[in-house]
Amino acid sequence: MKNYLDILFNPQSVAIFGASNEQGKVGAMIMNNIVACGYRGKVFPINPNKKYEGKDIFGYKVYPSIENVSEKIDLAVIVVPRKVVKNMIVQCIENTIRTAIIIPAGFGETNEEGKKDEKELTRIAENGNLKFVGPNTMGFWSANISLNVSMGYMSPLPGNVSIISQSGSTGVVICSELRGMGVGIRYFVSSGNEASLSFEDYLEYFINDNETKIIAGFLEGLRKRNKFLNICKKNVTKKPIIILKAGTTDPGIKAASSHTGSISGSDEVYNATFKQYGILRAQNINQFLDLIRAFICINLPEGNRVAILPGAGGMGVLTADASDKAGLNVAKPSQGLINKINEILPDYWSHSNPFDPVGTQDLSVFPTLLELLLESNEYDCVITNVIEIRSLLEQYFPQHDEGKQIKQMMIEVMDSTEKSVARRQIKILNKYRKPVVFISHVYPNSKLFRIFEKKNVLIVKNPDSAAFVLKSLYEYNRFLKKIKENSQTTIQR
Structure with a gap:
């Protein structure tokens, strides 16, 4: 094959x-x-x-x-x-x-x-x-020879992600979205009806391809389940596999059958199989895209203790809720860490996790706080916000000339300040190498996005996405460690 x-x-x-x-x-x-x-x-x-x-x-x-x-x-x-x-x-x-x-x-x-x-x-x-x-395929893309034999209007960046999609149009959307996020693709294939080559055949090939580092698949149903299981057994520690499984309800299963003729099967069985072999499952396209980029941008969390550094109090509450629901530990800070933060923030800051700076006007405190959290070793990962007041100012429409002048002046000041903050944050990330996820509500249209993108900083759209990504990568790391421990125990025996 x-x-x-x-x-x-x-x-x-x-x-x-x-x-x-x-x-x-x-x-x-x-x-x-x-x-x-x-x-x-x-x-x-x-x-x-x-x-x-x-x-x-x-x-x-x-x-x-x-x-x-x-x-x-x-x-x-x-x-x-x-x-x-x-x-x-x-x-x-x-x-x-x-x-x-x-x-x-x-x-x-x-x-x-x-x-x-x-x-x-x-x-x-x-x-x-x-x-x-x-048949019934949109075609494929191969970065190795810059070959796009597809019906899709797409022009992927070359990279190390290989994608299998049982939906052609969904696959093209995924490829286009990934380009916008700066993610390169090695192979993309719309598998169609899989009358000859199947999802499992492509999966096996990509697993054994040295240049493919991440495999992502849009799956409606498997045709060669035993082969899929055998492939997964051999892959467990080789490279991450991310699956967006569709056809999970009766209407969805029926739609999958008429779409590509696939047999969807029990969702519980798929969940159990994915868990057994360390396959990461996304519930929607946004989660799917976030997971792909997460494996490119951040290291795997060593634990589930998360520090939350919000841009505002309400966002901190939402992020705490999302983190707890996802199974992350919103751990309390030590008194020693609180004392260090007391030296930076006014005495009315939250004194807890989330670390709410309570309306501070000094944006330079955000990278300073980020470094304190990372160097403390009290947290395994951090969720914070992109500081982007400039984007808010662009949605501010004063009705008189003086207000318009003030707006323009503030945009210029914020543009310079936010870029300075972003560059400091990037230096801190490179220094500590712990996983940090940024939230931006205007991403990927944020003016700061390209600065972060070039340095492989992970940005997502909301607290739920941030918590989901960190939880998924933490569980994947636990899976890898368990496999390693089991193999060492077997060798010792």
Whole structure:
């Protein structure tokens, strides 16, 4: 299987069956993405339509048939009408093409006729030693060769996250969101109906890929459960796997069946399996994205003691609630730590965790307090706020000239002050290397976001997200330690 997937994700030549230059057609979208993302291999558009005779598409000569291409083809991208897909697969096999992507829908996810056609496709491909993605797929992205053979308008950054999605459009949204967050992707594949290659096949490949550091999957249902379990057993300590499992209710299960023909199964069974093998589960896309970025940005918490340093009292209360509900320990500070903070803040500060500075106007105290909390060794992690008064000022609309002038002056002052605070915070994070999560209600549109992003500082949108991320990473660290302890006990015996 590995040899097939090596060819699939790293083809030196690609043939597009149904290539087009008519914008709005899938064949044109595929061609555009291949060219726009800078694929470094050879491209062969295939279209028998007479209007393409002697023509080119995006600078590539059009061939009427694969028979007219003399060079070896590694990957076929099939975007022809559903009823002629089988003929294209036969042509691929006759020309010793070993991997393909079947874009069209209308197969096993629809009706009995579609299921029958899909089974026939699979039979022909298996007999001809050909493996394919789909059908009913959006395609894939491979950073190694800058290949975007997808229907999605996306241009991922290269990186070390590999993504499997059983929903094409959801996968494209995830890739686009990750780009906005500055997260790079090594591989993305929309697995479609998985008539040939399955979620489990991609998972196994990504686990064994040295350049993939994090695996993330949008899962509706498994087709090869025993294989999934065997893969997970072998992976337990290799790299984190993050799953967004959909199809957890009766309506969701029904929708999954009609979407990609997947069998969702009992949610309790999935939960138990994920827990057994250290797989991190997200309940929604925001949690999914936050977990991916968390593994890039912060170290795993050694314990669950969390310090809360809010920008305001109400946010501290919300964060304390979220942390406690998530299973984090909102631990009380020692008298020694309180005494140190007394030297910095007015005597009416909260004197407890959350460490509420109670309306301080001196923004420089926030990095100072952050350092005190991190160096105290009383806490394993910190949740704090991005200091972004400037963003609030932009939503302030005075009605007279003097007010407008004051607003502009304050924006300039806050812009300078907030950047200074952010840079101090970044230096402190680098010094102590403990996990710190920042909350920003205007992220990722915050003016400070790019400063933090470049230094891999983790920002989330609300207290619940911050608590969820830290709880999840703490539990993952506990899982890894338990596996290590069990293996050492076994060796000693």
